[in-house]
Amino acid sequence: MFEFTSFRRPPETFSVSSPDNADADMDEDYEDFLESGETKLTWPGESLTSAQDYMRGHGTYVDNEQVIASVTGIVERVNKLITVRAARTRYNPEVGDLVVGRITEVQPRRWKVDANSRQDAILMLSSVNLPGGVQRRKLESDELQMRTFFEEGDLLVAEVQSFFGDGSMSLHTRSLSYGKLRNGQLATVPPILIRRLKSHFISLPCGVDLILGLNGYIWVNKHVKQNEREGEEGFDAEAVYSSRNDEIDESTRAAISRVTNLITVLVSHSIPLTDTILLDAYDWSLEQECDP
Known part of the structure; x- marks a missing residue:
């Protein structure tokens, strides 16, 4: 016999913010990440940054003036170009590799x-x-x-x-x-x-x-x-x-x-x-x- 028991959730503190504020916080976080040059994993549908400030590259598309990831992979930035290198893909060769x-x-x-x-x-x-x-x-x-x-x-x-x-x-x-x-x-x-x-x-x-x-x-x-x-x-x-x-x-x-x-x-x-x-x-x- 299996018996399922529901556990009481610990009390949490919620902060109420408007959708506009949430989007602004997200943009600020991504701005910091893009400037730092660190590695970040993203997934399809995640908003990366504003299309007005950056250009979209491979693995991204633009929707509602936002650059959005179209594949799962690592976000890369070259100057103002944002690309997503797919996590599972064939090798793309370059001269000198x-x-x-x-x-x-x-x-x-x-x-x-x-x-x-x-x-x-x-x-x-x-x-x-x-x-x-x-x-x-x-x-x-x-x-x-x-x-x-x-x-x-x-x-x-x-x-x-x-x-x-x-x-x-x-x-x-x-x-x-x-x-x-x-x-x-x-x-x-x-x-x-x-x-x-x-x-x-x-x-x-x-x-x-x-x-x-x-x-x-x-x-x-x-x-x-x-x-x-x-x-x-x-x-x-x-x-x-x-x-x-x-x-x-x-x-x-x-x-x-x-x-x-x-x-x-x-x-x-x-x-x-x-x-x-x-x-x-x-x-x-x-x-x-x-x-x-």
Whole structure:
């Protein structure tokens, strides 16, 4: 048998104000927020600010001279432009973004890459480093050996170079910091939780490196020194394009698992991922002696 009991509500103090005063208070609160530059989550139908003082951007509309949110997301302001970045959406690329992707298809002189966007990205053969010199011309023999560089299922980190006429991304891996990914684990998070940082390559003191892709793909791997990718001619093709993982000791495996699980916990609470937050979370997990 279940018995339901109603609890007496504690006494409350109510303040009576007119609707005009309520709207004025709301506008003042949002004015303070917009000027402070802090992050605020909004929902569809919420009034953000006056349309007379600000311009509406993506994710908003105007009704009764008020800028109103049309999606659930984070309010952003650039000068007098108010936009709402949707909480759940596909990645919207920009030139210069660092992305982590997976090869889905090998085509003549190009690879198709899943970059968690609305359509696959394109990595041209002319946009990768090849053995024998970075700037040399791509020959027919290179096209015949494309699968020795990248094949279906390979993970890579690249930079958005430009856009094609249909809106798809054109990637490049002309830096030794870019290329095929090995010795790690992939974590997928909503792109909105990845903040734009000065560097998206993060090294933790536990011997683990992080690559925070702006498209929501995060690569967690063991620490790799930059000179390990350099050979006699400044480019070690075997180290860059090898598909075999190195031997990883048990402590490094545990550290990779710990960092990946920390990312999962932070994402479950919709906490934006930055280098500072990840470092603090890792130190806290060690202090609490949490199991990886």
